[in-house]
Amino acid sequence: MATPNLPSDTMLAAVLEQFGEPYSMQQIPRPGSPQGQDILIKVLAASYCHTDAVFASGQLSQDLPRVGCHEFAGEIIALGPDVSSEQELAVGVRVGVPGRAYHPCGACYECTHPDKDIMGYSPYCPSSGNLGLTRDGGFQQYCLVDSRQVAMIPDGLTATQTAPLMCAGLTIWAALHHDKVRWASGIAILGAGGGLGHLGVQFAAHLGMQVLAIDANDRSLELLQQIKATLGPVGQRVYITDARKYDISAMPALIQKSSPDIPVTELGVDAVILLPESQAAFDMGMNLLRNHGTMVVVSFPEKKLEVSAHDLVFRDINVVGSLVGRNHQLREMLVFATKHGVSAKVKTFPFEQLNNLVEEYHKGYGGKLVVDMTL
Ligand SMILES: [Zn+2]
Ligand SMILES: [Zn+2]
Structure with a gap:
C-alpha cells in the first residue's frame, strides 16, 4: 500500500x-x-x-x-x-x-x-x-x-x-528483565543519574523493586532527587546514594547503618546494574552484591573488566551482560x-x-x- x-x-x-x-x-x-x-x-x-x-x-x-x-x-x-x-x-x-x-x-x-x-x-x-x-x-x-x-x-x-x-529505555528495561534479575527485590543501579539510569530507577521502582540509586557527581544526584520526587509513593523504594561518601569495601554495612530500611543485608543486594565504564564501578558493584547475586554489565569499557574468581566461586556471583x-x-x-x-x-x-x-x-x-x- x-x-x-x-x-x-x-x-x-x-x-x-x-x-x-x-x-x-x-x-x-x-x-x-x-x-x-x-x-x-x-x-x-x-x-x-x-x-x-x-x-x-x-x-x-x-x-x-x-x-x-x-x-x-x-x-x-x-x-x-x-x-x-x-x-x-x-x-x-x-x-x-x-x-x-x-x-x-x-x-x-x-x-x-x-x-x-x-x-x-x-x-x-x-x-x-x-x-x-x-x-x-x-x-x-x-x-x-x-x-x-x-x-x-x-x-x-x-x-x-x-x-x-528506543535505546536508553529499552536497554535498561531489558537489563531489569534479565532472567536472573526480574525476581530481584533489592537492586543497585550504578550510574543511576545518567540517561539510562534515571529511566531504570523509575522502571525498577514501579516494578516493585527496592532501588539503591548510586552516582558520584552533584548533577546526577540532583537529577535523582528530582526523579524520586516525581515517583509519588513508589519513590519510597528509591534510596539515593552518593558513592563518594563511602569506602567501597565497607559500603553495604555502612549503607545499612545509615538507612535501616534499605534493602541491603550485610551481604548486599540481589542484583547490580553497571552503567559506568570503569573498573572502580564494577568493583563497587561486586561489593554491593549478596552471595548468589547477579552483576548485569550494560556499559562497555574500552579495557577488559577484571573479575575475581573468588567472587564467582566462593560467593556464587553471576556476571551477565545485557544488550538492547x-x-x-x-x-x-x-x-x-x-x-x-x-x-x-x-x-x-x-x-x-x-x-x-x-x-x-x-x-x-x-x-x-x-x-x-x-x-
Ligand atoms: Zn544507544
Ligand atoms: Zn538472522
Missing part, C-alpha cells in the same frame, strides 16, 4: 563527514518510496545516545559519511508493499524506532529462535544493519526504517518522550511507561542546533538531549 505522489525533493540532514568533527547540516536527497517491508517516516524527534558520541569519535571504525541517531520517533508517510497487515501500521500512525536490526537475515539461529518475537526476525541477527551506524538514522527529516523493528506509540506519549526510550531488548520487550516497555508515567528528563533542541546539543552532552547533562523536529 504505497502512497502515491511522494515529493522526491531534498531534506535537511545532519551528516557526519569526519570523525571528531561536528555534524554538517546539509540538504540531501529525500528517500524514495519504501520497498519490501520498509516504511518511510517523517522524523518527529531524535535522541542523542552515548553510542552516537562513541561513533562520532571514530572508535567504532564504521564508514562515513553517515547520518547518526538510533533512537527516534516519527510519523508514517508511506509503507512498502510487503509490510505485514498484522503490524497494524498505516499512514499517519506514530512509531518509535530503535536503531538495531535493519533487515535481519531471517535464516540464522537468532532469527529462527525469536523468543516471543516474529519468526524469521530477530533484533539479535548478526547480519542485520543498524540505523545511525551502518545505515542513515534519525538525524534527518525523513528516514527509511524496517517495519518489523518499530513500535506504535501509545496515545499519551509524545514523540520527544518516546525517542529516548527484543521487540516484544519494546512494546511492553512503551505500554508500561505510558501507564506509570515513566519519562526521561528531556532537554529539547531545534534540529538546526544539533551541534549545540552535542556540546551540551559533552558537558555531562544528566538526562536525555533530544532534537524536536517540530521546533
Whole structure:
C-alpha cells in the first residue's frame, strides 16, 4: 500500500563527514518510496545516545559519511508493499524506532529462535544493519526504517518522550528483565543519574523493586532527587546514594547503618546494574552484591573488566551482560511507561542546533538531549 505522489525533493540532514568533527547540516536527497517491508517516516524527534558520541569519535571504525541517531520517533508517510497487515501500521500512525536490526537475515539461529518475537526476525541477527551506524538514522527529516523493528506509540506519549526510550529505555528495561534479575527485590543501579539510569530507577521502582540509586557527581544526584520526587509513593523504594561518601569495601554495612530500611543485608543486594565504564564501578558493584547475586554489565569499557574468581566461586556471583531488548520487550516497555508515567528528563533542541546539543552532552547533562523536529 504505497502512497502515491511522494515529493522526491531534498531534506535537511545532519551528516557526519569526519570523525571528531561536528555534524554538517546539509540538504540531501529525500528517500524514495519504501520497498519490501520498509516504511518511510517523517522524523518527529531524535535522541542523542552515548553510542552516537562513541561513533562520532571514530572508535567504532564504521564508514562515513553517515547520518547518526538510533533512537527516534516519527510519523508514517508511506509503507512498502510487503509490510505485514498484522503490524497494524498505516499512514499517519506514530512509531518509535530503535536503531538495531535493519533487515535481519531471517535464516540464522537468532532469527529462527525469536523468543516471543516474529519468526524469521530477530533484533539479535548478526547480519542485520543498524540505523545511525551502518545505515542513515534519525538525524534527518525523513528516514527509511524496517517495519518489523518499530513500535506504535501509545496515545499519551509524545514523540520527544518516546525517542529516548528506543535505546536508553529499552536497554535498561531489558537489563531489569534479565532472567536472573526480574525476581530481584533489592537492586543497585550504578550510574543511576545518567540517561539510562534515571529511566531504570523509575522502571525498577514501579516494578516493585527496592532501588539503591548510586552516582558520584552533584548533577546526577540532583537529577535523582528530582526523579524520586516525581515517583509519588513508589519513590519510597528509591534510596539515593552518593558513592563518594563511602569506602567501597565497607559500603553495604555502612549503607545499612545509615538507612535501616534499605534493602541491603550485610551481604548486599540481589542484583547490580553497571552503567559506568570503569573498573572502580564494577568493583563497587561486586561489593554491593549478596552471595548468589547477579552483576548485569550494560556499559562497555574500552579495557577488559577484571573479575575475581573468588567472587564467582566462593560467593556464587553471576556476571551477565545485557544488550538492547527484543521487540516484544519494546512494546511492553512503551505500554508500561505510558501507564506509570515513566519519562526521561528531556532537554529539547531545534534540529538546526544539533551541534549545540552535542556540546551540551559533552558537558555531562544528566538526562536525555533530544532534537524536536517540530521546533
Ligand atoms: Zn538472522
Ligand atoms: Zn544507544
